[in-house]
Amino acid sequence: MHFEKYKALLIQKIKTQMTQWFESNDLIANEEVYRFLHSIKGTSGTIRLGGILQITTELLDKIEEDADKYWGIEELRDFLYHLIIICDEYENFQELEIIPLNTREGNIPLIQVIDDDVSMLIVLKDALEEKGWMVIACTEPEKAIEQYFDLHPDCIIVDYHLKSNGLQLLDEIHKLKFVPTIMTSMDYNREIRMDAFRNGADDFIQKTVDIEEFIVRVNRQLQRKQIFDTTVLLDELTQVYNRRFLKEIFNRSINELERSKTPFSIALLDIDLFKNINDSYGHLVGDQVLKSFAQYLKENIRSSDYVFRYGGEEFALLFADCNDKEAVDILSRILKDFSQHVFNSGTDRFQITFSGGVFFVNDPHVSLTNALKSADEALYKAKEQGRSRVFSSNVMVPGLVKHILNVSVVDDDAIVRTMLVKVLQSMKLDQNTLNIQAFEDGLKFFQSNRLDDSGEHFLILDGVMPVMDGLEILQKVKQRKDKDRISVLMLTGRKSENDIARALKLGADDYVTKPFSILELQARIQRLIQRMS
Incomplete structure (x- = not known):
């Protein structure tokens, strides 16, 4: 990412704020100065303005966030002198140190x-x-x-x-x-x-x-x-093949397709609402469901076919010498029969279904990645249509709607918000379409009723904000009945143990300390979102 635009915006923000203070005849609250410096520190490190990062770090070490103090204009000007000088140097020479x-x-x-x-x-x-x-x-x-x-x-x-x-x-x-x-x-x-x-x-x-x-x-x-x-070729829990062996079997099937013109089909299955099973009956019961489902698949396919645990509650199947219509018929029969099976957990009884997507491989130049992506698109189409069904991507109607993940950025720094939204918009995710919105404070976030949007939510919260800080937002979010569909990443410039401990105890899924590398943050967000899928 090119940071020059953001560097110029940050310099302008610093000069605008200091101009407002120095042209005012009012005393300036210490809390206001602290929040300003805290914001500048986090942003300057992120966009690689090392000189400003170093100066704001030193200034923050000299003041306390909650000190009952008011700054006079001359006193504040003297205190911020080095920050004023480095901003002027940047505008005139733009040769400031950049942190690697x-x-x-x-x-x-x-x-x-x-x-x-x-x-x-x-x-x-x-x-x-x-x-x-x-x-x-x-x-x-x-x-x-x-x-x-x-x-x-x-x-x-x-x-x-x-x-x-x-x-x-x-x-x-x-x-x-x-x-x-x-x-x-x-x-x-x-x-x-x-x-x-x-x-x-x-x-x-x-x-x-x-x-x-x-x-x-x-x-x-x-x-x-x-x-x-x-x-190891077998998944330890379910005793079916693991996803790494899928690559080898796929390559064998491609070679056979080239040699004898024998096509095959690949399918992805996902147990419907599996998280509800773990939440309601516990993970050990969830594991038993996975083992039973895997065993049922093995017992109800041909000896020439393969079952793989692809990840979590998702399974892949490879049907040899089988077109997509035949594969859909086989899986639909398995779905009908397996959905009749009753599981027991104490006095509770429940049944499960699955959704599936199939892709017919009749071109030896098709890669495993593209085959799985096509099957995955059909799988999500099946889920969009109400779950408990199997679709073929080869005959799927156009206009597939991917799984919607609502991503909200709440940060009072307009520069950070802009960069985060840009990062999110640039991410390419096979299974998700990101619905991204940004908010300048927690009050506006809640007033928007954003969390009432259907689907899962991923929140990126700044720890220190006026009106309502990130910890207050997190606490309110985790009091909701639907908190399990909301994941939270905290951004904080404070390495205070109390803040981090409180964030984790309140249910934050991860935290990142400012200043952060944009590329590092992008990798972390992408990893978390992919693992939510």
Whole structure:
């Protein structure tokens, strides 16, 4: 992204605000000065104006947010002198220092850090993100389990003394699938270490942490996960093939199509409203549903066909020597029969359905990516038409409506809002169409009744705003009955442990500390949205 326009806008914003103050005869409230500097600091780092970032950081260190103070004009002018000088230099020479910020691609490892010691959580998250990995932080065990199911991390770091027992959380996670787990603890006695390893920990690290060694050991666990994923053909939970083996079988089928002109069909299936099952009956019941569904698929297809767990509650099937009409007929029969099956959870009984999309492959030049994309479009068309049905993309009517995800940006800085909207608009997502709106404060956000729009919501909230700050918005959002369809990413310029701890406790799905790299933020947003799909 080119930042020159935003740099000019920021310089103009600084000069306009200071002009208003210096031409006024009124005393200026300290809170107003603090919020102004806080806003400038976050934006300047993001658009790579390092000199302004450094100066505003130093100025903020000299004042307190809530100090009961009013500034006189001369006093304020002296206080902001270096900021005035650097803005003037930028306008005249435009040779200010630029901070080199790390960038990274969206397809990167995701690490989940679970620790109710917020100071340690911040240290570990910052260290891991400096390496270029994406980190999801959590202080609450219940939220951690929910994040695990929703986001599928590649490595988990959990504190032994986590409230309600870190070992218990470790045991819950290892009932589900293989994911490398590192346990941390201030205590390093033999019994605690043995206890951790007996409960499935892959490594144990003593606090206080040697960050350099910590990074090496986390990287080793990520390498183990990658090796495991590429060598094991079966999905651990459902015992059908995993998505990595799908690529090999697809390539074999393409070779057969070239050799003998034998076409095939590929399908994507998604269990309808699966999140409601997890929410109502628990994740263990949800796992039982997945296993039963996978087994039923295996038992009701031909020996020449394949079933793969594609991810979460989504499955892929490859039908050899089969056109799309035949594949739709097979899946429709399976849907009709399986929807009659009754599941039990205690005294509750329930039934499930699925939606499906099929793509007929009769051209050897079709890639797996494009075949799956076509099947996925048909799948979402089936969901748009009411679920519990199977469509073929080859005969699908034009004008497919993708899954709508409502994205709201709430930030009082017009420059940040503009950049975030531009970033969101530039994102290409196969399964979602983003409905993007921006708001300058929380009051206007709620007055718009934005959350009444149907579908899922993804909120990007600034932590410090006048009228209603991000934490107040988050608290109000999480009091809603439909809070489960709302995900929240907090942007904060304050590394205050209390603010971060409160945000996580209130239910924020992630936080990013200003200043941030636009490319880094884009990768994080895209990763979170894709994992919500």
